[in-house]
Amino acid sequence: MRIATENLIEELIEITTEHLTFAEELLLKSEADLNKRLTNDSWSVLECLEHLNWYGNFYLPEIESRMKASNTKATTAFKSGWLGNYFAQSMLPKEKLNKMKAFKSMNPIHSRLSKNTVTVFIEQQKQLLHLLHAARLVDLNKIKTSISITSLIKLKLGDTFRFVIYHNKRHVVQAKKVLMN
Numbered sequence: 001m002r003i004a005t006e007n008l009i010e011e012l013i014e015i016t017t018e019h020l021t022f023a024e025e026l027l028l029k030s031e032a033d034l035n036k037r038l039t040n041d042s043w044s045v046l047e048c049l050e051h052l053n054w055y056g057n058f059y060l061p062e063i064e065s066r067m068k069a070s071n072t073k074a075t076t077a078f079k080s081g082w083l084g085n086y087f088a089q090s091m092l093p094k095e096k097l098n099k100m101k102a103f104k105s106m107n108p109i110h111s112r113l114s115k116n117t118v119t120v121f122i123e124q125q126k127q128l129l130h131l132l133h134a135a136r137l138v139d140l141n142k143i144k145t146s147i148s149i150t151s152l153i154k155l156k157l158g159d160t161f162r163f164v165i166y167h168n169k170r171h172v173v174q175a176k177k178v179l180m181n
Contacts, residue, residue: 001079001080001085002077002078002079002080003077003078003080004076004077004078005074005075005076005077005078005136005140005158006076006136008078008140008158008161008162009132009133009135009136012132012161012162012165013129013132013133015165015166015168015169016125016128016129016132016165016168017129018172019121019125019165019168019169019172020122020125020126020129022172022175022176023049023118023121023122023125024122026045026049026115026118027115027118027119027122029045029179031046031114031115033045033179034046034113034115034118035113036178037178038177038178038181041109042178043109043174043178044113044178045175045178045179046111046113046114046115046117046118047109047111047113048171048172048174048175048178049117049118049120049121049171049175050111050113050117051171052121052124052167052168052171053117053120053121053124055148055164055167056121056124056127056128056164058148059145059148059160059164060124060127060128060131062145062146062160063131063145063157063160063161063164064127064131066143066144066145066157067131067134067135067138067143067157070138070139070142070143072138072139072142072143073137073138073139074136074137074138074139075139075140075141078140078141078156078158079141080156080158080159080162081155081156081159083153083155083159084155084156084158084159084160084162084163085159087147087155087159087163088159088162088163088166089166091163091166091167091169091170092166092169092170093169093170093173093174125168128164128165131161132161135157135161138157139157140156140157140158140161141156141157141158142156143156143157144156144157145157145160147160147163
């Protein structure tokens with residue numbers, strides 16, 4: 001996949017802004033509604049967000065530190081790596097959500113959660129927006145970031161942003177489905 005860097009950043013800012021707005025609206029809901037689950041084995045809204053918060057706890061500092069350590073200059077085009085593109089695309093929600101098993105360490109099922117989970121998610125989305133704006137000044141192709149499952153694999157910064165934000169989108173869609181039922 002090849003895309004103008006500015007178009008990619010704008011797309012990711014738009015999606016992240018939608019997630020931020022959704023989360024801010026969740027603060028108006030009761031904790032009971034946010035902890036409701038469709039089945040005993042499915043996640044509640046708060047569990048969806050807690051899962052994303054855990055990933056944010058890894059990726060946001062990773063992205064920030066790699067960007068700060070970089071002395072690259074922005075380029076006009078981003079070309080996705082084959083592995084990064086695969087990971088990012090696999091996170092996008094499909095019409096019928098393709099189930100994926102969360103790593104045990106990242107599975108918040110049956111956690112006791114409060115609206116603080118929403119507040120943390122909101123703060124992470126604001127931080128992500130700040131990083132996306134800052135990303136306009138660096139090379140999304142040259143900066144590489146580690147991934148959460150192994151330090152042996154590194155992805156281009158543009159692919160890492162796509163992975164994180166598409167993963168967020170996947171679970172925001174899941175949380176919306178819980179609220180609709």
